[in-house]
Amino acid sequence: MNFKLVTVSIIAAAALAGCATEQGTNTAVGTGVGAAVGAGLGNLIGGNTTGTLIGAAVGGTVGGATGYNWNAIRGKLNKDTAGTGTTITEQPDGSLKVNIPSQVTFDTDSSTIKPSFRSVLDQVSQTLGQHQDVVANVVGHTDSTGNPSYNMQLSQRRAQSVAAYLGDRGVARNRLTAEGRGQSQPVADNATEQGRAQNRRVEIFLKPISG
Numbered sequence: 001m002n003f004k005l006v007t008v009s010i011i012a013a014a015a016l017a018g019c020a021t022e023q024g025t026n027t028a029v030g031t032g033v034g035a036a037v038g039a040g041l042g043n044l045i046g047g048n049t050t051g052t053l054i055g056a057a058v059g060g061t062v063g064g065a066t067g068y069n070w071n072a073i074r075g076k077l078n079k080d081t082a083g084t085g086t087t088i089t090e091q092p093d094g095s096l097k098v099n100i101p102s103q104v105t106f107d108t109d110s111s112t113i114k115p116s117f118r119s120v121l122d123q124v125s126q127t128l129g130q131h132q133d134v135v136a137n138v139v140g141h142t143d144s145t146g147n148p149s150y151n152m153q154l155s156q157r158r159a160q161s162v163a164a165y166l167g168d169r170g171v172a173r174n175r176l177t178a179e180g181r182g183q184s185q186p187v188a189d190n191a192t193e194q195g196r197a198q199n200r201r202v203e204i205f206l207k208p209i210s211g
Contacts, residue, residue, distance in 0.1 A: 068208040070096045073127055073134075080123040084116065095207045098124060102200035111157035113165055121162065124204060125169035135175040137205045138162045143196035144183045156180030162202055175209075 070090055077088050077098060085101040098120075105117045113121070128134060140155035140162075159178035167173050188195035 068094060077123060077127060081120050084120055086120055095205045098204040100202045102197050105202050106158055111161045113161055121165050125166045125171050128171045133209050134206050135209055138178045139203045140180045141185060141199060141201050142183050143199040144190040148183055152180055152182035155182045158202060
């Protein structure tokens with residue numbers, strides 16, 4: 001049993017290392033590597049066909065997410081949103097986060113998209129149009145000023161406004177989701193104006209369609 005656990009640890013570490021270096025390949029390769037490693041893990045853990053199949057399924061899912069090549073999308077969005085304060089970062093789960101700051105997105109207590117925000121969203125919708133294997137989850141955030149319940153509703157309305165805008169630009173609705181998280185996930189200190197400005201944001205998570 002100890003030998004199995006040590007072997008599983010070694011394979012898992014190798015899988016994570018592979019994911020970190022697979023960003024120059026495509027989803028299919030990532031899925032294949034993940035499934036192969038997962039199958040090995042399942043066989044070691046379960047010692048039977050069922051364990052192997054479960055491991056392959058789990059590994060394939062992880063490999064598919066982390067193996068997606070974001071280089072072209074990230075580079076284009078960085079170029080097209082330059083000067084807006086928008087940041088694009090790859091996440092541990094294999095998604096790409098497009099973070100748009102408050103000075104670009106909405107006026108205070110409003111869910112109406114500002115003109116300066118439209119140019120950013122136009123680039124996101126264009127990217128989604130060019131990459132039909134990618135979906136988007138829009139997440140709205142507020143600072144801690146005001147009533148938490150109201151802030152949650154405001155963040156939801158803002159996220160829905162963004163999703164609706166992308167839909168109006170030709171992105172299929174079944175590729176879009178929207179949610180508000182209110183003031184529950186600050187990234188900076190709400191005790192300062194600078195911190196509150198950072199917390200008022202819209203995040204768009206781009207993810208490859210699984211399966």
